[in-house]
Amino acid sequence: MEDTRVRQHDDRWNWFWAWANPVKFMSWTGKVLPWLMAMTLVTLIPGLVWGFFFTPEAQGFGSSVKIIYVHVPSATMAIQAWGMMVVASLIWLIRRHHVGALAAKGAALIGLTMTAVALITGAIWGQPMWGTYWAWDPRLTAFLILFLFYIGYMALWAAIDDPDTAADLTSVLAIVGSVFAVLSRYAVNFWNQGLHQGATLSLDKEENIADVFWLPLVLSLVGFGLLCLVLVLVRTRTEVRMRRLRAIEMRERMRDA
Amino acid sequence: MIALLVRDLRLTFRAGGGFGLGLAFFLIVTVLVPFGVGPQSDLLARIAPGILWVGALLACLLSLDRIFQLDFEDGSLDLLATAPLPLEGVVTMKALAHWVTTGLPLTLAAPLFGGLMSLPQAGYFWVFVTLLIGTPALSMIGTFGAALTVGLKRGGLLLSLLVLPLYIPTLLFGAETARRGIMGMDYAQTLAILAGVSAGSIAILPFAAAAAIRINLR
Numbered sequence: 001m002e003d004t005r006v007r008q009h010d011d012r013w014n015w016f017w018a019w020a021n022p023v024k025f026m027s028w029t030g031k032v033l034p035w036l037m038a039m040t041l042v043t044l045i046p047g048l049v050w051g052f053f054f055t056p057e058a059q060g061f062g063s064s065v066k067i068i069y070v071h072v073p074s075a076t077m078a079i080q081a082w083g084m085m086v087v088a089s090l091i092w093l094i095r096r097h098h099v100g101a102l103a104a105k106g107a108a109l110i111g112l113t114m115t116a117v118a119l120i121t122g123a124i125w126g127q128p129m130w131g132t133y134w135a136w137d138p139r140l141t142a143f144l145i146l147f148l149f150y151i152g153y154m155a156l157w158a159a160i161d162d163p164d165t166a167a168d169l170t171s172v173l174a175i176v177g178s179v180f181a182v183l184s185r186y187a188v189n190f191w192n193q194g195l196h197q198g199a200t201l202s203l204d205k206e207e208n209i210a211d212v213f214w215l216p217l218v219l220s221l222v223g224f225g226l227l228c229l230v231l232v233l234v235r236t237r238t239e240v241r242m243r244r245l246r247a248i249e250m251r252e253r254m255r256d257a
Numbered sequence: 258m259i260a261l262l263v264r265d266l267r268l269t270f271r272a273g274g275g276f277g278l279g280l281a282f283f284l285i286v287t288v289l290v291p292f293g294v295g296p297q298s299d300l301l302a303r304i305a306p307g308i309l310w311v312g313a314l315l316a317c318l319l320s321l322d323r324i325f326q327l328d329f330e331d332g333s334l335d336l337l338a339t340a341p342l343p344l345e346g347v348v349t350m351k352a353l354a355h356w357v358t359t360g361l362p363l364t365l366a367a368p369l370f371g372g373l374m375s376l377p378q379a380g381y382f383w384v385f386v387t388l389l390i391g392t393p394a395l396s397m398i399g400t401f402g403a404a405l406t407v408g409l410k411r412g413g414l415l416l417s418l419l420v421l422p423l424y425i426p427t428l429l430f431g432a433e434t435a436r437r438g439i440m441g442m443d444y445a446q447t448l449a450i451l452a453g454v455s456a457g458s459i460a461i462l463p464f465a466a467a468a469a470i471r472i473n474l475r
Contacts, residue, residue: 148422156405159415168472169405173419176401176465180423183454187429190447 020097022240029233036230044223051216067125069217073224075118078146081111081228085153086178089171099236101167102243104174105157106235110228112150119143138188145184149177163243258342258350265354268327279316279359280366286312287370298375305374306435309384312370313363314395314424320359321399322416324351325407325470334407338474344467349459352393352400352466360392383438387451391431394455397462398423404466408473427454 018024051069085107091100122140123133134140156173160166290308291301328334337347367388368381376384402420406412430451437444 145422145425152419152422155415155418159406159409159412165408165472165475169469172465172469172472173405176462177423179461180398180426183426184422184429187426187450190450191429191433 040226047219071121078114089174102239283316305376310432324403345463348466356396364388383435397458401466404469
């Protein structure tokens with residue numbers, strides 16, 4: 001025991017992991033959050049306003065193209081949130097930092113919301129463009145599957161009373177789930193032809209969308225990314241506080257008894 | 258390991274209710290579908306492989322919570338966890354026992370029930386082959402789900418919620434291969450991926466399931 005403690009002390013990454021100490025985490029996120037929120041507002045609002053009101057209508061799309069400024073960023077964030085969740089789960093499993101587990105829990109909620117937003121805006125966009133709210137297009141299907149994965153993950157969190165057991169089991173599920181989620185993403189390609197157009201936002205292709213649409217979209221993407229980061233941090237802080245509250249309540253009850 | 262397998266098989270056969278139940282459920286699902294969609298045989302023939310796959314999958318799900326629950330309640334799971342046999346091996350044997358009592362009978366029965374669904378001639382072979390290759394993955398994934406929920410009082414519904422999304426790739430490739438086989442299309446690619454899903458599940462998931470059990474027994 002003593003031995004490992006000494007070795008941990010010598011660990012040259014200790015300065016990094018110290019940020020995950022709950023007290024320190026609360027203090028630095030408390031300081032950083034207002035700045036992050038300000039940056040979110042500065043990117044998200046101009047991005048959306050620019051996109052909604054100051055871009056031309058795209059040929060063949062009409063004004064429905066404007067929903068892209070919500071649809072694409074939320075879809076991107078739905079996937080990023082899963083990645084965040086897996087990384088946070090790994091941090092919990094490997095380093096046993098409680099903040100990691102709580103951040104994973106927070107990211108799942110945000111990811112679920114973003115998936116829902118992407119599906120709903122996609123349905124609204126799909127109606128004028130493809131003549132249907134829903135089709136079993138591979139990307140649509142993959143997002144529905146992602147939605148189901150998020151629900152399963154959060155249901156497991158909710159079902160287990162002991163917080164450490166819940167954190168462990170959901171982390172295992174997150175890792176196994178990622179493998180199967182990726183597998184499902186490629187499986188649906190075999191099963192149906194797509195309605196979505198090919199990638200138009202990649203940096204290495206000739207055929208990208210025009211700059212008039214591209215710039216506000218990038219701004220919205222950055223804004224949504226920051227928004228997600230802010231929401232996950234707020235959510236994690238709430239979870240940390242809830243756990244502290246529970247500890248205080250337990251202590252009170254112990255004293256009364 | 259063999260002794261454990263034999264013990265599990267014997268328990269399942271003698272306990273009653275577990276073994277035949279899945280098959281009966283599968284039969285009922287196959288009977289209900291024509292009531293739901295109408296008796297036109299050309300329609301039934303078209304959806305038959307898919308319905309057989311979904312039915313087999315649901316029947317498989319039915320007996321999952323029994324894999325660890327009884328052993329957990331009477332304490333034998335603690336004994337197994339502390340036994341010299343690695344927990345990964347225990348989990349694999351549990352999955353194998355589940356497959357022998359659920360997946361294998363379902364596979365054997367599926368062509369028989371296919372008659373009810375006016376399955377095309379080539380379909381008997383394809384449904385049988387794809388289920389034979391795919392059901393081990395269903396059992397293994399299900400065992401992982403059961404390991405996650407073993408400590409919970411009412412884990413049954415949660416178990417379905419966790420396991421069904423994980424079943425999606427297996428179902429997709431299984432039903433797709435059967436469909437392609439029946440229609441005489443190129444099936445080698447999807448068949449190979451289906452086999453890969455099975456093999457990969459058996460190779461990786463015992464570790465995840467064993468880890469989940471260790472957490473639950475802590």
